[in-house]
Each structure stands twice: as structure tokens, then as C-alpha cells.
Amino acid sequence: MLRRIRLAQLMMDKACRKFGRPIRIMEICGTHTVSIFRNAIRESIPPMLKILSGPGCSVCVTDTGLLEQIFSIAQRKDVILATRGDLLSVPVDSGRQKLMEIPSTIAVTSILEAIELAKIHQNKTVVFAAIGFGICVPGTAVAIEQAQREGVDNFCIISGLKEIVPAMKALLTEKNHQIDAFLCCGNMSAISGYDIYNPIMNEFNVPCLPTGFEPMQLIEGIAEICRQLIEGKASQCYDFAVSLTAEGNKIAQKYTADYFDVVDDYWRGFGKIEKSALRLKDKYDKFDAHKRFGIKRTTTEDVSGCRCGEVICGIIEPRQCDMYGKECTRQNPLGPCMASSEGACRTWQKYSRK
């Protein structure tokens, strides 16, 4: 293993010498954010290699408008809101309220548990907050199929499901972007296949490398990015994550296509991104909380002073936000990047020694 680490370091050093300026690699998966800090990857690579946290935390990229809508649904007396735990401590209403303070909010580990809740509580509507990227979408479709087949009519979802590639494209389309490469999520690519990054690599010649979360996968993945940067050509590589194929999981993709339409949607920090989100097809209206409760998808201003949007886009580091570590802490988060377990600000505060 030491030999592999040495080889990786040599490649990184070579890239730094060739470029003579900081090389910026953006990771776009919240689990990568945590793993990189937990394993001190930033401290293990040359200082000229900069790892930026991008829009990889699904809770963080969810705009305040949708968070407030989820909150207002959770407050209804006829509703039980089922959500993954990550959303519970995200503040809405300028940090004054959190979902965990609403008694009828229940944390679940899977949407399948939410369906079981609906079967038990037949006098309530169980709304599942479907916040996540492509990896979460096929499972959501399977759950909708089950609810329809079993006649669980008191179940629906509020969708904050998004696709990461349109956000990557939005970042690279910015005139003064400083992103040299993307470190992509190996697990998400197991569903989508690594072919989904081809449009980005072809159009922008920016390496997109899916890796797993183990330290060696990350170190060798970063070295492979350096190799591609030295060569000056972005190319497919899937040596650093398990179970990757070019085409991904076709059955999962069919579920996504059968149940969801791709629509424009709001992202924190970006505004509206074209064809970046997934909404249930019209024929599954009754399982769509927006339609069931007659709520129009709108967006609203973020908490005043919160710079989560700039953190998500890699424009600033968490410590450059005036509220970081002062008004906004892990104990009392004001922005989603501090509230979510995979948020950049929270991870910085938890692991960073600086």
C-alpha cells in the first residue's frame, strides 16, 4: 500500500510542477466531503492541490422555498411527515424553526418505512420528504409502485430529487469558474453508469472521476485526475469504485424514466437550473404532495447573512462566511450546510483543525 501511496504522490507532484498554480478539484458528493475530512486527505496531498466542496449534499442544495413548503406540510394536523434524519435539524423561517420540533415528524431510514407508517396510520396522510440525488430516485419509484399496487392512498412524496450533472454543467458555464476536475460519487454512478459524465468531459474537457469513499480510493482517484490533467485530456476511468459500468443499472434507470419527468428546478446558490430535477409524472398525481395539497413550487430568500449558496458553488470556503463558528455552529445551525451531517460547514467545523 505504501508503494501505491508513493506512486500517487509522485503523480500529484508532477501535476503541481506542470501547472505551477493551484489545481482545483471539486468533490460533488456529501459522503466524499465527510470522508475527505475524516481521513485527512487534504493534509495528505500537496498544498497546491485544492479540494473544493461542491453541490453534493442534497439537503444543502435544497432551496429555502422547498424547505418551507416541507415545513408547512409537516405542520398540518392531518399529516405525518416522514424524512431521513438529515433534514430534521435544518432551520427554516430564519433559523427559528426546525422539523424536529414538530411532533408529527418521524425519522425513517427508507421510503419503504414511510409506506408501512401509512398503513398503520390510516387516518393521516404520510408525506415522505424525498430529498436526494439520482441514487435515491429509483427506490422512490419502486415505493410509489408498491403504494399504488397495495392501494396505500394516504401516502405521497414531496420531491426534492435532483440530478447532479446539470449542476456540474452550470458551474462550468460560469465565465470565471476555477474548477479543473470533478471527483464524482462512485455509488451514484453505480446506478447512472459513468457514461453520464461524457457530456461534461466532451464539452468542457474537465476530468470527472467516480471514486468510492475509502482513503486509498480517494488518494488514487486524485492521482488519476492529476494524470488526466497532465495529459490534457479528460477520459473515462472507473478503477476506484466498485460495481461501476458504462451503462449503470438499467432496471433502476427504467424505474426513474417510467415514474418521473425531468423538470427545471431551484437550487440553493444556483437559482433555477434547467432540467435538473425529477417530478412525478402526471399519472401519479395522487402521490405528489404539491398536487395533493395544491401547493405551487416557489422559492424564497435565504436566511440573511447565510452564505451556504456560495459554499455549495465552491466560491468561498466555510470559514469565509462571517457567521461560521459564531452565530452558526453545529449546536445551533443557521444554514443547511451547517445543519446537515454531510454539509461542508458542519464537516469543516467537526474535523478541521484550522
Add this chain to the structure above:
Amino acid sequence: MCLAVPARIVQITGDDAIVDAMGNQWPVRITLCPGVVCGQLVLIHAGFAIAAIDEERAREIWPLIAEIDEFNEEQTHNYKGNV
């Protein structure tokens, strides 16, 4: 939240399966990986098997899986020893 757990399938009933990782067993849905069989290693995300893992390749780059198997073997050995 893209963390997925590698686990072995120990029982299959239709679209439902029981998986095992380090002695912890829990139910998952295998609708997205219909070809999997008992004994196979899969990635589990939020209650769903999302991909079958190529064991040989996984072992090379994912020491965790080796640790899980080592733990399971130890447990089996200890159990037999007690009998």
C-alpha cells in the same frame, strides 16, 4: 446521502431479501437487482439493493469487505466451537 453498505444476501422471498453485514441482518428490497442470488454481495442504499458487486475487484480495493467476511468466519467458527 450516498453512503451505501456492502452486505451479503442470505435469504430471498420474491422482491424482498434479508442481507447480512458483520452479523447484522436486515430486510431490503431487491426490485432494482432482480438477478441476485443468495450469497451474493450487493450494495445497499436506503433499503434497496442498488448493485451487485464484482467480488474479485471489490476485494482488491475495498478492505472493508474482507473485514466483514473475516468477522463472519470468526463468528461461525466460534458458534461451531460452542456447539
